[in-house]
Amino acid sequence: MFRVALIVSLVGFSTAIPVDNGVEGEPEIECGPTSVTVNFNTRRVVSLPNPFEGHVYVKGLFDHEECRNNEGGRQVAGIELPFDSCNVARTRSLNPRGVFVTTTVVVSFHPQFVTKVDRAYRVQCFYMEADKTVSTQIEVSDLTTAFQTQIVPMPICKYEILNGGPTGEPVQFATIGQPVYHKWTCDSETQDTFCAVVHSCTVDDGNGDTVQVKRH
Numbered sequence: 523m524f525r526v527a528l529i530v531s532l533v534g535f536s537t538a539i540p541v542d543n544g545v546e547g548e549p550e551i552e553c554g555p556t557s558v559t560v561n562f563n564t565r566r567v568v569s570l571p572n573p574f575e576g577h578v579y580v581k582g583l584f585d586h587e588e589c590r591n592n593e594g595g596r597q598v599a600g601i602e603l604p605f606d607s608c609n610v611a612r613t614r615s616l617n618p619r620g621v622f623v624t625t626t627v628v629v630s631f632h633p634q635f636v637t638k639v640d641r642a643y644r645v646q647c648f649y650m651e652a653d654k655t656v657s658t659q660i661e662v663s664d665l666t667t668a669f670q671t672q673i674v675p676m677p678i679c680k681y682e683i684l685n686g687g688p689t690g691e692p693v694q695f696a697t698i699g700q701p702v703y704h705k706w707t708c709d710s711e712t713q714d715t716f717c718a719v720v721h722s723c724t725v726d727d728g729n730g731d732t733v734q735v736k737r738h
């Protein structure tokens with residue numbers, strides 16, 4: 523599943539309170555499997571006067587402790603927001619197919635007041651979804667059967683028909699009544715991100731006629 527982070531700076535604040543600090547460059551966005559992380563590089567470093575002593579929080583939710591990061595004294599300020607908290611919005615898209623995860627994050631540089639160097643960013647991660655069909659074939663006597671299953675595209679998946687059970691040898695030819703074991707395997711570089719559902723299996727007799735296979 524590809525991930526694309528889109529960042530749009532929304533608001534700049536202004537006030538008479540002088541703060542010798544500010545955001546350096548663009549925020550760094552990490553679109554994770556269950557959360558979105560936003561980090562800001564600030565101009566001041568810890569060894570110099572006036573390191574970062576402000577807050578990073580979700581716009582409109584400053585009073586919610588779980589939606590605010592108060593850790594100061596560092597050059598990098600940031601916050602991690604789980605999908606199911608702090609009004610993080612998830613919107614399904616049909617074109618392109620996938621899910622948008624959106625939130626607005628504010629970085630303030632004073633522990634109590636709004637300053638002219640404060641910034642608000644609308645952060646959006648896009649998780650792309652695509653459908654891909656995989657198939658395999660086995661000959662039973664004079665019949666040809668094709669099985670198909672739809673899977674999410676990013677993992678590398680394979681479908682095997684094995685003799686007797688999950689540790690059996692692959693079967694290319696079988697006789698009617700012979701027990702076979704259907705095995706689907708997917709390899710992915712990420713953990714706890716993808717899942718697969720096997721559905722819409724059909725048998726093809728080789729003459730253009732198909733029969734829906736019912737699950738038990």
